Amino acid sequence: MRSIRTATLLACSALALAACATPTSPNVEQARAAVAEARANPDVVSYARPELSAAEEALARSERALSEEGEVEEADSLAYVATRRAATATELAAARADIEAVQGAGEARERAIRQTLEQRLAELQTERTDRGLVVNMEGDVLFPVDQARLSPGGLREVDRLAAALRDFPEAHAIIEGHTDSTGSDSYNLDLSERRAEAVRTELIAAGIDPSRLAARGLGEDYPKAPNDTAAGRQENRRVDVIVQEGGA
Secondary structure (H helix, E strand, O other): OHHHHHHHHHHHHHHHHHHHHOOOOHHHHHHHHHHHHHHOOHHHHHHOHHHHHHHHHHHHHHHHHHHOOOOHHHHHHHHHHHHHHHHHHHHHHHHHHHHHHOOOOHHHHHHHHHHHHHHHHHOOOEEEEOOEEEEEEEHHHHOOOOOOOOOHHHHHHHHHHHHHHHHOOOOEEEEEEEOOOOOOHHHHHHHHHHHHHHHHHHHHHOOOOHHHEEEEEOOOOOOOOOOOOHHHHHHHOEEEEEEEOOOO
16 A cells, blocks of 8 residues: 555656646747637637738747747747737737728728838838838848848747738738848858748748748848948848839
8 A cells, every 4th residue: 555655656746847847938828818819809710810820820839839849938939929910910800890891992991001001111110212112121130140040039020020011911022131241152142042031931921921922132232331340241131121012
């Protein structure tokens, strides 16, 4: 009898230790609640299904980072993205339901969507040019040095851009990667291509139709500032996103 009790205690202790070893995160719990709330909203299901799916995907990535990899910081960053995307889905669903309810909403809808696009992009570093609205995204914010994997801060920036593109489904975007002149021409071209494609991939994960997006790397050929100073090189390491109101 004593041996049975001892075995039971040991098993319970092992389970307790395993539970303690499993990372937890209030941010992931908050994201779960936000996504569940959006999923339960019938307007979201009807009017913002792609955005809801993007929120669910970000939450799944966050949960995997936490439970399988023990990466709390990455899980928290992805949880932030999931929470934001759930909120965006809810906001867009309400706006789209209102637009549908307006009689003769053709021109009014276009004006409302165009205004929303301008307002969304105004939160980013944007200028209007002959090519369209150009969003300048600083490369050192988007990526670690010499890498093409988006940083947590980069994920947030790209998600803000995705929110604007979701509000204006007629718009297309050309994503252009740029580097400074440090390194060889071939290395810089390859890095710029991979960074542009990384931004495109994340926009698709955020619910943007791939047919609306084009990505290309331009290497060091189009600097915004001289490359002979650190400040100039930093300005040249960037990703420009040209948002066009018609086709790309």
